[in-house]
Amino acid sequence: MNNIPATVADFEEYARRTMNPGAFGFYIGGADSEVTLRRNIEAYNNLLLRPKVMVDVEQVSIATSILGEKISSPICVAPTAYHALAHHDGEIATARACAAVGTCFCQSTNSNYTMEQVASSVPKEALRWFQIYVQEEQEITQKLVKDCEKAGFKALVVTLDRPRLGKRLHVLRSGFTLPKHLSRANFHGDEENDGSVSYYHGEMYPGMTWKDIKYLKSITKLPIVVKGIFREEDAELAIQYGVDAIIVSNHGGRQLDSCPATIEILPEIVAACKGTKVEVYMDGGIRTGTDVFKALAIGARCVFVGRPALWGLAYQGENGVKQVLNMLNYDFRLTMTLSGCSNVQEIDKSFIASAERYSF
Numbered sequence: 001m002n003n004i005p006a007t008v009a010d011f012e013e014y015a016r017r018t019m020n021p022g023a024f025g026f027y028i029g030g031a032d033s034e035v036t037l038r039r040n041i042e043a044y045n046n047l048l049l050r051p052k053v054m055v056d057v058e059q060v061s062i063a064t065s066i067l068g069e070k071i072s073s074p075i076c077v078a079p080t081a082y083h084a085l086a087h088h089d090g091e092i093a094t095a096r097a098c099a100a101v102g103t104c105f106c107q108s109t110n111s112n113y114t115m116e117q118v119a120s121s122v123p124k125e126a127l128r129w130f131q132i133y134v135q136e137e138q139e140i141t142q143k144l145v146k147d148c149e150k151a152g153f154k155a156l157v158v159t160l161d162r163p164r165l166g167k168r169l170h171v172l173r174s175g176f177t178l179p180k181h182l183s184r185a186n187f188h189g190d191e192e193n194d195g196s197v198s199y200y201h202g203e204m205y206p207g208m209t210w211k212d213i214k215y216l217k218s219i220t221k222l223p224i225v226v227k228g229i230f231r232e233e234d235a236e237l238a239i240q241y242g243v244d245a246i247i248v249s250n251h252g253g254r255q256l257d258s259c260p261a262t263i264e265i266l267p268e269i270v271a272a273c274k275g276t277k278v279e280v281y282m283d284g285g286i287r288t289g290t291d292v293f294k295a296l297a298i299g300a301r302c303v304f305v306g307r308p309a310l311w312g313l314a315y316q317g318e319n320g321v322k323q324v325l326n327m328l329n330y331d332f333r334l335t336m337t338l339s340g341c342s343n344v345q346e347i348d349k350s351f352i353a354s355a356e357r358y359s360f
């Protein structure tokens with residue numbers, strides 16, 4: 001890499017060279033043969049853009065809103081575990097960067113800093129969501145929800161696609177464990193760090209079903225966002241159970257391998273939510289401004305980035321995450337400008353076509 005990173009891949013390359021190899025493997029890896037991980041990234045290439053010309057693009061706005069909250073761009077930060085593996089300021093640095101850029105930071109259940117520590121490190125108005133792994137013991141779930149409300153998080157993101165951990169070969173082969181000085185900070189009274197990032201079944205809840213969404217709705221007024229839906233039947237159930245939004249996600253290819261890319265799943269979920277108030281977002285493989293544009297063209301209201309934020313964190317902490325987000329925002333704005341869109345509402349399906357349309 002030259003001195004100045006210009007793409008997400010440049011930041012990733014820096015992280016590869018500088019991070020502890022075990023920690024880097026934990027971040028970058030997917031499950032099994034990583035078919036889904038690769039597909040998440042490659043599937044964007046099957047969609048081509050159809051720009052409009054002779055459109056006044058002197059002023060281009062990338063601002064939007066999610067669940068009624070304004071964000072400066074439709075690029076938010078996905079919940080990922082253990083940010084202190086990349087930088088000692090961990091989730092505090094990531095949250096501050098998101099606040100500075102004006103976008104939503106979604107904090108993982110498995111953070112190295114508590115919700116309260118993150119909340120008190122950013123301005124009050126900074127939009128924060130909390131990703132919850134519903135726990136087998138209702139008391140612990142309830143405590144997480146109460147802490148999250150108290151710390152001013154604006155929505156609960158419930159991850160559905162991890163009843164057990166996917167088989168992640170990087171971690172299995174390196175034997176990487178969470179260093180002893182880092183903890184799963186949100187679990188008060190559970191300070192014992194057994195080091196495991198791979199087969200820690202204690203914290204899994206394979207018994208989770210839609211009844212748990214009902215339960216969450218009975219204990220909180222926070223909007224419920226479900227993360228990790230792959231088929232329209234489940235989107236319909238989510239709507240029936242009263243969720244406020246769906247994140248189309250395959251956990252960054254870290255759970256069930258051989259699932260389609262999220263950009264391929266997105267049309268089905270957008271169709272299922274059509275005519276309802278349920279907002280649809282997506283994550284997985286977003287690395288460029290054109291990826292974001294394609295997701296919005298299919299009907300996502302916003303996208304979340306997982307690994308790119310971690311690479312920024314590894315690069316320069318808060319400042320590095322800011323650089324990654326600013327770069328993606330710049331690239332997305334440029335894509336809009338060159339496509340002839342002056343605001344995000346104008347981005348629709350007419351701007352994309354499958355690559356087959358242009359084959360000979």
Ligand code: FNR
Pocket residue numbers: 026027028040078079080081108109110131159227249250251252253254283284285286304305306307308
């Ligand atoms: C994740 N992801 C994740 N999801 C979640 O709901 N809770 C979590 O704690 C984590 N932890 C986590 C750690 C790491 C290292 C990665 C890479 C991912 C999944 C994450 O929210 C998101 O779905 C993907 O990261 C999106 O894919 P990209 O942007 O990484 O390609």
